[in-house]
Amino acid sequence: MSIDPETIKKERSAGWREALRAKTKNKDRIAIERVHMPELEPEIRVHHQDREVNRGLTLAQASLEASRCMDCVNPTCIEGCPVSINIPKFVKYIENGDILNAASTLKETNALPAVCGRVCPQEKQCESRCFYVEKLHKPSVAIGHLERFAADFERDSGNCNIPETLPPNGIKVATVGSGPAALSFAGDMVKYGYDVTVFEALHEIGGVLKYGIPEFRLPNAIVDFEIENLRKMGIKFVTNFIVGRTASFDDLKEEGFQGFFIGSGAGLPRFMEIPGENYNGILSSNEYLTRVNLMGANSDESDTPVLRGKNVAVIGGGNTAMDSVRTALRLGAEKATIIYRRSEVEMPARVEEVKHAKEEGVEFMTLCNPVEYFADKNGRVNRMRVVRMGLGEPDASGRRRPIVLEGSEFDLHVDLVIVAVGVSPNPLVPASLPGLKVSRWGTLIVDEDKMQTSLPEMFAGGDIVRGGATVILAMGDGRRAAEHMHAFLETERRGDEGTK
Amino acid sequence: MMNELYTKYMGLDLRSPLIAGSCNLTDNVANLKEIEKAGAGAVVLKSVFEEEIYLEYASELKKLGPMEDNLEFLDYYDVEIRQDNLKRYLDLIASAKAALHIPVIASINCVTSQEWSFFARKIEAAGADALELNLFILPSDLRQSSSDNENTYFEIIRRVTSQVTIPVSVKISPYFSNLGRMISDISASGIKGMVLFNRFYSPDIDIDQEIVKSAPKLSSPGDYRLPLRWIGMMASRVECDLAASTGIHDWETAVKLMLAGAKTVQLVSLLYKEGFKAISNFNTRIATWMETKQYASIDDFRGKLAMGPQVNPAEYERVQFMKTFSEYTR
Numbered sequence: 009m010s011i012d013p014e015t016i017k018k019e020r021s022a023g024w025r026e027a028l029r030a031k032t033k034n035k036d037r038i039a040i041e042r043v044h045m046p047e048l049e050p051e052i053r054v055h056h057q058d059r060e061v062n063r064g065l066t067l068a069q070a071s072l073e074a075s076r077c078m079d080c081v082n083p084t085c086i087e088g089c090p091v092s093i094n095i096p097k098f099v100k101y102i103e104n105g106d107i108l109n110a111a112s113t114l115k116e117t118n119a120l121p122a123v124c125g126r127v128c129p130q131e132k133q134c135e136s137r138c139f140y141v142e143k144l145h146k147p148s149v150a151i152g153h154l155e156r157f158a159a160d161f162e163r164d165s166g167n168c169n170i171p172e173t174l175p176p177n178g179i180k181v182a183t184v185g186s187g188p189a190a191l192s193f194a195g196d197m198v199k200y201g202y203d204v205t206v207f208e209a210l211h212e213i214g215g216v217l218k219y220g221i222p223e224f225r226l227p228n229a230i231v232d233f234e235i236e237n238l239r240k241m242g243i244k245f246v247t248n249f250i251v252g253r254t255a256s257f258d259d260l261k262e263e264g265f266q267g268f269f270i271g272s273g274a275g276l277p278r279f280m281e282i283p284g285e286n287y288n289g290i291l292s293s294n295e296y297l298t299r300v301n302l303m304g305a306n307s308d309e310s311d312t313p314v315l316r317g318k319n320v321a322v323i324g325g326g327n328t329a330m331d332s333v334r335t336a337l338r339l340g341a342e343k344a345t346i347i348y349r350r351s352e353v354e355m356p357a358r359v360e361e362v363k364h365a366k367e368e369g370v371e372f373m374t375l376c377n378p379v380e381y382f383a384d385k386n387g388r389v390n391r392m393r394v395v396r397m398g399l400g401e402p403d404a405s406g407r408r409r410p411i412v413l414e415g416s417e418f419d420l421h422v423d424l425v426i427v428a429v430g431v432s433p434n435p436l437v438p439a440s441l442p443g444l445k446v447s448r449w450g451t452l453i454v455d456e457d458k459m460q461t462s463l464p465e466m467f468a469g470g471d472i473v474r475g476g477a478t479v480i481l482a483m484g485d486g487r488r489a490a491e492h493m494h495a496f497l498e499t500e501r502r503g504d505e506g507t508k
Numbered sequence: 509m510m511n512e513l514y515t516k517y518m519g520l521d522l523r524s525p526l527i528a529g530s531c532n533l534t535d536n537v538a539n540l541k542e543i544e545k546a547g548a549g550a551v552v553l554k555s556v557f558e559e560e561i562y563l564e565y566a567s568e569l570k571k572l573g574p575m576e577d578n579l580e581f582l583d584y585y586d587v588e589i590r591q592d593n594l595k596r597y598l599d600l601i602a603s604a605k606a607a608l609h610i611p612v613i614a615s616i617n618c619v620t621s622q623e624w625s626f627f628a629r630k631i632e633a634a635g636a637d638a639l640e641l642n643l644f645i646l647p648s649d650l651r652q653s654s655s656d657n658e659n660t661y662f663e664i665i666r667r668v669t670s671q672v673t674i675p676v677s678v679k680i681s682p683y684f685s686n687l688g689r690m691i692s693d694i695s696a697s698g699i700k701g702m703v704l705f706n707r708f709y710s711p712d713i714d715i716d717q718e719i720v721k722s723a724p725k726l727s728s729p730g731d732y733r734l735p736l737r738w739i740g741m742m743a744s745r746v747e748c749d750l751a752a753s754t755g756i757h758d759w760e761t762a763v764k765l766m767l768a769g770a771k772t773v774q775l776v777s778l779l780y781k782e783g784f785k786a787i788s789n790f791n792t793r794i795a796t797w798m799e800t801k802q803y804a805s806i807d808d809f810r811g812k813l814a815m816g817p818q819v820n821p822a823e824y825e826r827v828q829f830m831k832t833f834s835e836y837t838r
């Protein structure tokens with residue numbers, strides 16, 4: 009799935025690229041400071057769930073930032089991208105003022121560029137492999153911001169490039185789920201000429217992009233626009249359809265589906281199983297964010313409003329915890345606190361999310377862990393007991409192991425607690441297919457290169473395989489699965505033709 | 509008619525004073541059924557060890573691949589593994605209770621105190637008849653003072669006993685500066701039973717390879733003398749039942765320990781060496797001995813040779829020491 013080095017070399021030697029490189033000396037490129045993404049002021053944005061924090065780069069900013077890229081002979085940034093975006097190519101298109109071609113380049117390998125430009129942890133992926141970081145120890149080219157810029161520009165221009173697809177081959181394939189893994193798979197399969205249907209259990213397409221990520225990070229309108237592009241490519245979407253319940257896999261096979269991509273995600277919340285966790289006012293982050301993001305339960309008109317709190321604690325240190333605590337602020341919390349058992353350095357959340365959270369007034373209690381909850385006479389949580397933690401020797405993960413400091417407990421007043429300590433895979437699909445090999449944790453066991461399950465016509469990716477992963481990793485899975493399902497179905501088809 | 513081997517331990521009715529102690533043999537229902545069939549009075553399930561859970565976490569991480577990709581998923585992964593282990597243990601308790609008629613005693617190894625007290629409640633809810641706390645606090649942490657170590661024992665006991673209504677016993681080591689006082693104080697802390705003693709890992713050295721290795725894990729026949737001494741000394745000085753553990757390799761040793769004052773004896777190494785049939789053999793031999801001695805019940809002879817409450821153990825020990833070594837004059 010990676011880009012052929014000869015292709016990279018050939019494209020790099022295109023006349024316009026050479027001219028662009030000659031226009032500005034490398035030392036002048038290096039002298040440019042990395043762009044700062046304009047942001048909505050914290051005191052404004054903290055009152056609005058649906059106002060995006062990052063405002064996007066202007067054309068001038070994007071152009072200047074793109075000129076920092078030195079169009080390396082050996083672009084290691086591409087190796088850092090799970091979907092192998094041709095990064096130097098799209099960045100140089102931006103520098104050259106050809107934004108629409110930049111967007112087309114993104115779409116060669118990325119079905120959801122506007123999404124990835126907003127939610128990818130670029131600092132751990134492409135940007136961490138940038139020449140600036142690896143060799144010069146300076147801030148990388150802002151690849152993520154540029155990706156978002158190109159995708160947004162194309163959308164706003166009204167001239168959206170719809171990637172080309174091969175002629176239909178008449179073979180039906182289906183996805184179970186409509187999150188990033190499934191959409192990425194669908195986007196590649198339709199390009200190969202397949203008749204693709206995306207089945208989604210909920211009433212909205214997008215999976216975690218819609219129910220999990222708040223609008224102040226990823227507006228639903230952006231997701232809908234990307235999905236509409238996929239629809240224009242010929243992908244069909246069916247909502248309110250639970251594969252394994254509304255219809256079985258056998259039913260779908262009888263309807264002619266020959267290949268399945270399982271991208272049903274990991275929507276089962278995990279809790280810490282500590283005393284008092286059953287009290288009212290203690291929610292999983294899944295429930296909290298789904299109610300707000302998908303059900304509009306933060307609205308005054310909602311029939312099933314989400315619980316609000318003045319004094320909110322969120323347990324966890326990942327992006328989901330950041331999303332939850334920042335949502336709580338926007339819903340009127342006077343105090344919103346992250347409680348995390350390791351230190352800030354070990355937090356899995358994107359650096360930008362932590363920065364934004366702090367700017368908005370979120371408090372961080374690190375090296376602390378809840379041990380018990382208490383409630384008022386109505387059963388509503390009103391206090392939590394927290395113990396201080398130390399960090400011991402690195403554990404098997406390489407991170408320092410959190411150790412309880414005995415006798416260090418203290419109490420905090422809270423009236424809402426969101427538990428964001430991770431998720432588990434959706435058990436429905438494995439339960440519907442007894443022949444499917446499943447790990448101890450409920451994740452599907454796949455060939456890691458092909459993403460093929462123990463049932464040859466079933467492929468899988470995203471959280472249902474990984475347990476929990478980023479959007480871009482899920483998309484990478486989808487792409488790999490598409491490549492190998494295509495090879496599998498081609499082999500099957502040739503085999504059938506041979507026997508006729 | 510009550511069986512002559514009947515005894516009461518921690519308020520539980522046992523048909524025999526022989527208990528299958530906590531070990532790898534007591535971690536599945538098939539074995540537990542065989543143990544019951546062989547005539548054991550109760551079983552202590554394999555202990556849940558915090559360190560074992562950690563090792564499993566390390567092993568699972570290796571299977572998952574690079575941490576960086578899944579950092580958010582893996583951040584509390586150890587908690588999930590722990591919960592999975594604990595759930596399996598609760599399932600074992602429930603299955604054991606459904607399959608057996610004899611009491612089922614759950615066992616947990618406690619390193620930190622606050623994490624286990626809540627789990628104790630779940631153990632009770634799963635149906636365990638009693639809970640044995642294997643207080644495995646090594647006396648080799650140089651950062652802790654003696655009193656810090658000892659205080660941890662009482663803190664653990666306090667937290668756990670406040671959470672459950674089933675009887676709680678503790679299994680302790682002999683490594684205290686005043687073991688007698690410690691046994692006495694622990695017995696008054698609200699527990700119903702005390703098991704003397706647990707076994708720590710023992711190192712040995714291979715002089716050929718010049719490496720440190722593990723000493724044999726099973727007890728030796730002579731190991732019973734330590735619990736014998738302390739049970740004999742403390743049986744009339746404690747507020748709970750005493751159970752003997754380690755070094756019980758023949759039925760005579762079991763009788764000795766009961767004469768010294770033990771309510772029950774726990775068998776582990778013997779079961780590895782001779783299988784579960786050893787329980788049945790012991791029951792038969794003990795019953796025969798009782799008949800010979802005209803004892804109608806265990807209570808008729810239990811504690812008969814315990815040190816009386818009026819004797820000061822320290823003085824008794826000094827006198828015995830002098831007497832014993834004076835016999836070794838040339």
